[in-house]
Amino acid sequence: MNKLFSVIFLSLAALAACKPESPATMPDPVALTRDVSGYFCGMIVFDHPGPKAQIHKQTGESPLWFPSVRDAIAYTMMPGEAIDIVAIYVTDMTGYRDWKNPPQHWILAKDAFFVIDSDQTSGMGVGETVPFSTRKAANDYVGVHHGQVVSFQEIPQSYVLGGGDNPEVKS
Numbered sequence: 001m002n003k004l005f006s007v008i009f010l011s012l013a014a015l016a017a018c019k020p021e022s023p024a025t026m027p028d029p030v031a032l033t034r035d036v037s038g039y040f041c042g043m044i045v046f047d048h049p050g051p052k053a054q055i056h057k058q059t060g061e062s063p064l065w066f067p068s069v070r071d072a073i074a075y076t077m078m079p080g081e082a083i084d085i086v087a088i089y090v091t092d093m094t095g096y097r098d099w100k101n102p103p104q105h106w107i108l109a110k111d112a113f114f115v116i117d118s119d120q121t122s123g124m125g126v127g128e129t130v131p132f133s134t135r136k137a138a139n140d141y142v143g144v145h146h147g148q149v150v151s152f153q154e155i156p157q158s159y160v161l162g163g164g165d166n167p168e169v170k171s
Helices: 002-017 069-077 135-145 157-161
Strands: 053-057 064-066 085-091 106-108 113-116 130-132 148-151
Touching: 053 069, 064 069, 069 085, 069 157, 113 135, 130 135, 135 148
Parallel strands: none
Antiparallel strands: 053 064, 053 085, 085 106, 113 130, 113 148
16 A cells, blocks of 8 residues: 555656746836936936836846837837737826826736827827726826727737827727
């Protein structure tokens, strides 16, 4: 009986050892400081108005910073750039009071509701994709600043890369 128990135990232990590794843990967002520069522009991200974004890659190095959420989304649409992204954090503009000094509250882009085609411009002076943690907050924003609410997956490439005129939402 002890021999049978030992064989079963060793078999189960061997199976457990063959189990694939658990996925890497999601990196936490990093606090924005005046020390970080925008990935595309090289300018100080902190100095730009409106929501910001940070992209974390598998390498685990410092995140890539963007003074505009729209710029970060453009990065994900560029061939060869988005292959090793593990997290994209965007500023949650829910309850914001001052466009020039947005809150330091980060949410995952994949979970956010975005307003596109509003009357607010990004830190780089073009139409912004404004992120919110709830659909209600995004709809409230639309009531004041116009635009339309979309998910991350629905953000039109033509809006992000083509100037933002008359966006057609992906379905």
